[in-house]
Amino acid sequence: MIDRQALQDRLIAQLAARPEIRSVHTFGRAVSGQPDAYPDLDLVIASSDRPQTQRVLPELFAAISPVRSQLILASSPDLYAAMVMLRDCSPYQKIDLSIIDHIESQARFGPFLALYENSAPTPTNDAPLPIIDLNADLQNQLNDILFSIPRFAKCLFRHDPYLYQRFYATVENTLTLLYESHHDWQMPKRAKLNSREYQQLYAGLKDAERSQVEKILPFDARPDIPQSFLACIDLLLDLYQTKAQALNLSLDDAFNTYIRNFLSTEIRRFRTLPTH
Structure with missing residues (x-):
């Protein structure tokens, strides 16, 4: 390297x-x-x-x-x-x-x-x-989130509170995309959800979707931030794959898998560090 x-x-x-x-x-x-x-x-x-x-x-x-x-x-x-x-x-x-x-x-x-x-x-x-024209490039839109993975991992090792901003920004993007999946896929991606749209989203979740969301935002209000972030990336990748198929667009599956696995590896490495 x-x-x-x-x-x-x-x-x-x-x-x-x-x-x-x-x-x-x-x-x-x-x-x-x-x-x-x-x-x-x-x-x-x-x-x-x-x-x-x-x-x-x-x-x-x-x-x-x-x-x-x-x-x-x-x-x-x-x-x-x-x-x-x-x-x-x-x-x-x-x-x-x-x-x-x-x-x-x-x-x-x-x-x-x-x-x-x-x-x-x-x-x-x-x-x-x-x-x-960035609005027509679905992979570039996805990379806007995936390129934050190294930053999130850095924050873990640095004990940097900026990781919460990375986490919640990714959650917001993922839930917005989940809302799209219940309505119409949009290019460019839709704006952030308002409070009424969040209510509509939560009310319309299917059982499998509710289970996925609970892995990201546990309903007992005790998230494991690194694991929740990984679960969020997994759901995000699934949603983008569905969107790409619906719009007949392509994604870079090799890179998407690589950076997801990088995140998983770094979280495991973080878990092995001695606690202070």
Whole structure:
């Protein structure tokens, strides 16, 4: 497996060979002085030709490792942002990147650490970035949840209360999808449920669905958060598979199974840690 430092070094070398790259900066724990065993790789790539940089990203990744999956976070004329998991890296070492014109436009995300700066003048191409229709990509919608699995697992080992936010956000997404299954599947996905829709959902649950929901939110109000999160992911994957079949869309079953099993393995590893 490629560790985080080797991944960073190899990716920076690939980017530095591109004439349009102005700079590459990182941020997050690597800069704030809080590194641990689980940091991902946060990169802000400033480019004088953003469309070209976006086009060559697959080639740059392929020179390091095959891509396991990606989540496109933003696609607009001015910004491309994505998360990428590589096959030869742990999910904890996912790449979180954005392509911009100048680092100054991202000052609110600082402080930054420069990993590469190009002092040579570069021709500027001000053409807008191509826009990707994220509303039509069911796997990308699912990845918006599945890519939070490493973050949830990190929180377990870090004893970070942010895991509750990850847990309840995933529960909310899953129950919204369960509501869709009782009505009409929607693309893009429907908005969050309101209190009346939650009441309708709970009143209309079939026995098997009620049993699945109780594994996530036990009716005795004593959830085992890690196990409940895994049960939530299992139900979510079942619902997305049903939705894909209904809408004649495809999912990346290999990745979905891989990241679900990663979560299960990490929960078992967490259980083996000594208690304090």
